[in-house]
Amino acid sequence: MTPWQRLDPRMLLVHPITELVKFLPVLIGLLIAGGASGTGPWALLGVGLPVGLGVVRYLTTTYRVSEARVELKRGLLQRHTLSTPLDRVRTVDLSASLIHRLLGLATVVIGTGSVATDSDERLELDALPREHATALREHLLQRRGGATDPAAVGGNPEVVVVTFTPRWLWYAPFSGAVLVAAGAVAAAAGQLAEFVDIRITEDDIAGIGPGFVLAVAVGALVLAVALALAGYLLTNAGFALSRQGAAWHVRRGLLTRRETSIDVTRLAGVTIGEPAALRLARGRKVGAIVTGLGSDRAGSAVLLPPAPARTAAEVTRAVLGTAAPASGPLVRHGRAATTRRFTRALLGAALVVVPVGVGLALGGPTWLAAIAAAALVVALALATDRARSLGHAHLDGYVVTRSGSVLRSRDALGSEHVIGWNLRATWFQRRAGLVSVAATTAGGKGRVEVADVPVEAALVLASAATPGLVDQFLDVAHDRAREVVR
Amino acid sequence: MWQLEIGLEAAAVAVGASIAAVVWVADPWRWLLAGGAILACVTVAVVVPVWRYRVHRWEVSATAVYTQRGWWARERRIAPMSRVQTVDFAQGVLARVFGLATVTVTTASAAGPLQIEGLDRTTALALVDELTRKADLVEGDAT
CATH class of the missing domain: 1.10.287 (Helix Hairpins)
Incomplete structure (x- = not known):
């Protein structure tokens, strides 16, 4: 049996300091009170209590990593023992506050994809010496990816893809x-x-x-x-994306440095964020679609913060192993979809234009007309951009979709991570022969979606990504789509 | 069953709308509006379930499940058998009266399950059996 290990003794310094900070208001109160009545034992207690708590925390927390499990014991009065099988470990994150970094320590948080949000239920080792922490991370992640990836065996040099520049x-x-x-x-x-x-x-x-x-x-x-x-x-600041063995590491933060790791086998795809403002500045950002990591923890799936478009393209190519999903041509959605974009935008503008028209008719001031004109211009600009944004393709084994204007994004999802298709069409869409397509997956928002795809194109996309899946219902589905149009 | 469910809902809306009309609207329009509201609700109650019933369908092949549901907005969902995680069988109060059941097939995605409503009990149970058996044959954790 592997022996139980303690956290790093240097935490004897960190804990008291953090506890002292927490107790600061009380301490100040005590000092003032002490100053008024002469220094007494109270001030000593005020300093001693946090230090004592820190020591107790250190003494009562032990962990061990055996062949099959990670176990963590903590607590003085209420003992907690957390234990998880190694093959359930999904993410291993390191983080280090300024104090940690000064002392050469790092906190290890082991993610198991569990939905428990209670801080008592988290597998958190606060903290280990930096080298131990990285070694532990590698050990834990190797068990998942190592068997499948021959490159992971031996040495594991860390290959840096991009680093932060001012x-x-x-x-x-x-x-x-x-x-x-x-x-x-x-x-x-x-x-x-x-x-x-x-x-x-x-x-x-x-x-x-x-x-x-x-x-x-x-x-x-x-x-x-x-x-x-x-x-x-x-x-x-200090952002760096690197590949080590079977995992991607993302490191960032000026004071508190966080390092998140994404297992290669669970990286289902990427989302390239192209919001309108960022497009103006020729920038892009990149996020990862990670199996088992919901959108509520999107922060740990950042692959690149807002950065030059060229860098974003490099990152996507490195992560996906191919440049096509980021830059390849997309299939446009045609007239019907464009018409729908314009009708919807104009209907929205009508909400402004109609009241203004009524106001003018009733003898309102003429500057009201300017508001209506502005609304129309905005609506038309949005519609044009949205229509131009719409697109989809199946490129190099990735389902790629692009949509939106102000918050435009281009999503690429690996075909093998597609776990189903949702095709949705309202009566209007059926009349126009369009359908909204969503490829469902087990991570991120749960789907990669694009609106108003011509029905035939949607079926082509689906059967290209998942051969034989949609085809068996395809003719039927197609016929029904037609039948409904009538 | 849908007839009844929607019928109940529509009746509630109709009553609410006509009361509102009677209370707030000036005299000459009052009864006309209330009548209109009731008529609209009755139409909805009659048309929607039939429409829904005609749209609703499902298919199970050796490798995938397929459902189509909705009425105005119609959604078709396809999930490969290898990605099926759970198969649920549920019967509400009304459904039990009619001897019907709902089968829900979920995958690991947050984008929604596949639901097959209004199956008769024996068909539903057989379907659950079939799906569970087929999903069991596939290796892996279905993500």
Whole structure:
């Protein structure tokens, strides 16, 4: 039997420090109180308690990795023993806060695909010496992938595919983070205004010129961009994507460094994010579709943060082993689908245009017309872009779909990871001979989907990706599609 | 069964709508609107189940399961036998009265199961048996 092991003794330093931080408010209170009544034993207790907790945590936590299982014991009063078979281990993540990194430690989190979110139920080793942690990770992941991948045997050199360069910061302002940051700025401003309790009189409002408004707007924008940059830097600085044996490692973070690992056999495909703003800046981002990893944990499936399109193409090629899914030509969906994009956009615009028209007829001010015109222009632009985005293909063993405009994305899913097809059509779609196709899979959002594919093209796609599966229902399905059109 | 289910729903909506119409709308329009609402609900109650019944179908081959359901929006789902994870058999109260059952086939995807509704009990049980047997023959963890 493998002996039980303790965590690294250096945690005797880390635990007290983190506990001290947690206890800081109490400590300050104690110190102030102590200062008033003369220093007493209380202050000592205040420092001693966190340190003691840290020591207890260290002494009561043990783990072992045997041939077949990983086991973890912890707790003083309420003992927990967690145990999981090695072949259930799906992900091994390493993370290290600033303190951990200074001391050369790393926390190991072993993911089993279990849905338990309780922190007590997580297999977390906080923390091991860095070399132990990487060795453990390799050991755990080897058991899954090693048998199938001959390249994994012996040595396992880590091959780095991409690393962070400061140039990537250019793309930060074009990601959705700016909107989040802008929201944060607005909220903070609101809080501040409430806190300061500014009394605004009518004279003040009259005194506000357009220049002032412009200055405030520009200031807010600059602040939002700065926040977005800082956020991007915090999460993505030091980013590196590398391949070691049968796993991909993603490393990132400025202060707290996280390393996630994705088993090659479970990498079902990739999602290339091409939001409108990022396309303007010629940037892309890449995420992985990982079997057993739902979209709720999308953060651990990032393969590339917003970065140059060329880098994104490189990453996709490296990960999928072929460049076709990222750059190959897509089958367009034709007139009927385009018509549908325009009718839908115009119907949406009608919600604005019609009330404005009524308003004008009732003698409203003429600038209302400008709003209607703007709505129309936006709707037409969206429809054009959406129609142009629609596409699908079966390239080099991957089902590739692309759709959307503001949040456009191009998904590539390995054919062998397709676990079913959903074909959905409303009455309008059936009249137009279109169908929305979704290839279902066991990871990510659960499906890779594209709207308004001509029925024949949909069946061609499905039978190319999964020969013989849809074909057995194909003629029937086709006939029914026709029958319904009538 | 669908007739009855929808009939109940439609009746509730009809009653609600006509009460609303009677309460809020001015006098001359009141009865007209209430009548319209009831008529609409009755039409829906009659048409939708028939439509649904005509759309609903399923097929099981040696390697895959296929279902088609819906009425206005119609969805066809195909899952290979090798990816079937569970086969559920369920009977609601109404279904039991009619001796019917629903068979649900799930895969590892979050994109939704395949449901076959309104089978008679014996057919449903036989289907569950058949699917379980076929799914069992396949190796692997179906992901």
